[in-house]
Amino acid sequence: MTLSDILEQAKWTFSTRRVDRTRVAATDTDFATARPGDLILAHVDRIGQHRRVQLPSGRPSLIFPGDAVVMACGARYAPDQFEGLAEIDPAGADLLAGGGCIGRMVARNSQIRPATRLVPAARLLDAAGRTVNLADFALPPRHSAPRPPVIGVLGTAMNSGKTLATAQLVLGLRRAGFRVGAIKATGTGAFGDYNEYSDSGAHYVGDFTDAGMVTTYLEPLDRIKTATGTLLAEAGHRGCDLVVMEVADGVLQRETAGLIGDAWFKQLVSGLVFACGDAVAAMGGVAHLAGLGLVPDALTGMISCSPMASHEARVATGLPVLTKEDLSDPAEATGFALRAGLGRKEAA
Amino acid sequence: MKDTVMDCNAVFPDRITACSAAGRLTARLLRPAWQADAPPLVVLHGISRNAGTLARLFAPEAERTGRTIIVPHFPEQTWPNFQRPSKAARPDQALLALLDKIAADIPGVSGPVDIFGHSGGAQLAHRLAMLYPHRVAELHLVAAGWYCLPDETMRYPYGLAPGKDMASAKWARRKRAALRDFLHLPTSVYVGTQDVTRDAALRKLRALDAKQGAHRHARARTYVKALNAAARAAGLPARARLIEMPDCDHDVVRAITQNDLATRVLDARPSGISTSSRTIPQIQGDPT
Numbered sequence: 001m002t003l004s005d006i007l008e009q010a011k012w013t014f015s016t017r018r019v020d021r022t023r024v025a026a027t028d029t030d031f032a033t034a035r036p037g038d039l040i041l042a043h044v045d046r047i048g049q050h051r052r053v054q055l056p057s058g059r060p061s062l063i064f065p066g067d068a069v070v071m072a073c074g075a076r077y078a079p080d081q082f083e084g085l086a087e088i089d090p091a092g093a094d095l096l097a098g099g100g101c102i103g104r105m106v107a108r109n110s111q112i113r114p115a116t117r118l119v120p121a122a123r124l125l126d127a128a129g130r131t132v133n134l135a136d137f138a139l140p141p142r143h144s145a146p147r148p149p150v151i152g153v154l155g156t157a158m159n160s161g162k163t164l165a166t167a168q169l170v171l172g173l174r175r176a177g178f179r180v181g182a183i184k185a186t187g188t189g190a191f192g193d194y195n196e197y198s199d200s201g202a203h204y205v206g207d208f209t210d211a212g213m214v215t216t217y218l219e220p221l222d223r224i225k226t227a228t229g230t231l232l233a234e235a236g237h238r239g240c241d242l243v244v245m246e247v248a249d250g251v252l253q254r255e256t257a258g259l260i261g262d263a264w265f266k267q268l269v270s271g272l273v274f275a276c277g278d279a280v281a282a283m284g285g286v287a288h289l290a291g292l293g294l295v296p297d298a299l300t301g302m303i304s305c306s307p308m309a310s311h312e313a314r315v316a317t318g319l320p321v322l323t324k325e326d327l328s329d330p331a332e333a334t335g336f337a338l339r340a341g342l343g344r345k346e347a348a
Numbered sequence: 349m350k351d352t353v354m355d356c357n358a359v360f361p362d363r364i365t366a367c368s369a370a371g372r373l374t375a376r377l378l379r380p381a382w383q384a385d386a387p388p389l390v391v392l393h394g395i396s397r398n399a400g401t402l403a404r405l406f407a408p409e410a411e412r413t414g415r416t417i418i419v420p421h422f423p424e425q426t427w428p429n430f431q432r433p434s435k436a437a438r439p440d441q442a443l444l445a446l447l448d449k450i451a452a453d454i455p456g457v458s459g460p461v462d463i464f465g466h467s468g469g470a471q472l473a474h475r476l477a478m479l480y481p482h483r484v485a486e487l488h489l490v491a492a493g494w495y496c497l498p499d500e501t502m503r504y505p506y507g508l509a510p511g512k513d514m515a516s517a518k519w520a521r522r523k524r525a526a527l528r529d530f531l532h533l534p535t536s537v538y539v540g541t542q543d544v545t546r547d548a549a550l551r552k553l554r555a556l557d558a559k560q561g562a563h564r565h566a567r568a569r570t571y572v573k574a575l576n577a578a579a580r581a582a583g584l585p586a587r588a589r590l591i592e593m594p595d596c597d598h599d600v601v602r603a604i605t606q607n608d609l610a611t612r613v614l615d616a617r618p619s620g621i622s623t624s625s626r627t628i629p630q631i632q633g634d635p636t
Contacts (some may be wrong), residue, residue, distance in 0.1 A: 175368075177448065177480070177482065177483055331433065331480075331519075331522045332518075334480055334525070338528075339525065343482055343532075
């Protein structure tokens with residue numbers, strides 16, 4: 001079977017969605033020098049936590065031992081699952097994320113199964129012998145594109161309700177008549193959030209993979225800021241009036257902390273929503289953000305399911321607690337857009 | 349509420365229906381043969397739900413001014429409440445969906461719209477503009493029964509102070525968030541000098557009477573004063589004006605046929621009647 005046949009039959013994962021497959025002309029097995037974003041062909045060895053991989057078409061695919069899969073080498077930070085590094089051991093590697101991230105697991109949440117094991121087969125090269133890397137297919141910089149205002153969505157942790165809040169706010173803003181972009185600035189590439197943003201009617205959806213990274217974990221802050229700028233410029237280029245931008249994980253996570261602690265972030269966001277699970281988390285999160293000079297416009301997330309917890313948080317922080325129905329309500333969402341300066345232009 | 353002309357269901361070939369989470373809403377669409385460079389006008393009926401009559405009375409104005417006129421109809425059966433966005437009904441969402449549908453279907457009919465509302469329609473119109481000022485260009489309010497004043501000393505729904513319950517606090521917060529943009533809107537408030545009857549349809553509460561006046565005429569005056577005071581307090585120009593219609597009561601048909609109300613509304617925007625802004629449709633191959 002030729003390389004071409006193997007690659008054609010392989011399951012290319014969601015993180016490779018921007019890759020021009022015709023660029024692949026050769027392979028090597030120099031896994032020791034693999035860098036984040038390099039494309040790796042591997043075979044499924046033993047099924048563990050992930051029983052599926054995500055395809056560029058937006059559907060999950062079951063995987064079976066022996067299946068060939070194309071993924072990107074990358075790290076992973078997911079307190080509910082794994083911590084992993086962008087390292088490929090020729091003897092065996094880990095499927096760190098179903099979106100298509102292969103690396104070495106270094107920590108695992110005790111409530112989940114071990115990672116699905118993979119046997120690396122090849123690193124993909126172009127005709128010049130260079131490794132094919134996601135960064136080769138990143139969006140082009142659009143220096144002259146307008147930068148739409150940004151509403152940031154932060155949270156206490158993974159699964160605090162940020163993605164739902166982002167998607168519902170996109171829906172509310174769209175219903176109010178705005179062209180809305182939805183961006184995920186940090187995290188590890190997967191189609192769940194991407195699809196949820198799209199389903200809510202976002203005019204443009206982008207994440208760090210569109211800017212050339214399979215994950216932002218352990219990436220330099222400047223690269224993440226540049227990638228975010230690229231995504232915002234793309235949203236502006238596509239005609240978005242404003243962008244709702246989710247920053248993954250909790251405010252204490254390495255890259256998120258770096259990003260929101262940077263003066264650049266404070267300048268960037270015109271509005272802020274904070275997702276959390278209970279009133280103490282709300283109080284702590286709001287206090288932490290205040291220390292960074294950031295003041296949320298509203299609380300949301302799992303806390304909003306409980307009227308009692310919401311009441312406690314309102315009293316403790318003085319902020320409104322918005323449910324998903326509130327965020328998707330154009331009457332509520334309009335306030336975010338107007339605060340971002342999308343209302344009537346005042347006479348000079 | 350009185351109408352001197354019965355709803356005649358005149359033939360208006362263009363009807364458009366939009367679906368939203370709030371429910372279905374249909375409107376008559378008056379499209380002139382030529383298109384002025386001016387926003388569409390949305391005409392909102394009151395509780396007599398006389399959309400057909402209003403469409404017939406506004407039709408000559410659409411042709412004269414080149415303005416597209418949209419006349420939604422909130423039927424009693426599906427929209428028992430339509431004057432105020434609330435938990436019970438969301439006419440605002442239905443109207444937004446309708447405007448989006450029209451913008452998608454008809455080239456050149458997008459952007460903010462002028463809104464005319466009579467009585468209950470004026471209630472909906474000003475509340476819609478308070479929530480979505482970015483979707484409104486000008487407001488024409490005719491004899492609303494009562495208003496949501498831009499006044500944080502009155503409890504919602506009569507003012508913008510948070511009410512006793514969570515829902516009213518939420519609505520008041522939403523309107524406060526958009527208040528500055530709302531106060532920018534040119535707003536014309538029309539009322540008949542004889543619209544002083546405390547009829548069965550008029551909301552009559554001691555606090556409302558004390559704060560806004562005993563009848564529609566007084567309440568219109570109060571509203572214009574409140575709008576302009578709020579604008580000045582916000583450092584904005586006062587853009588609300590009161591237009592009294594002599595010898596006119598609460599009958600919108602009489603206001604249109606005898607007091608030229610429709611003409612005055614359309615002529616409030618000079619570009620709407622400027623012949624220089626006319627775009628005359630041309631027949632392909634016409635040597636002109």
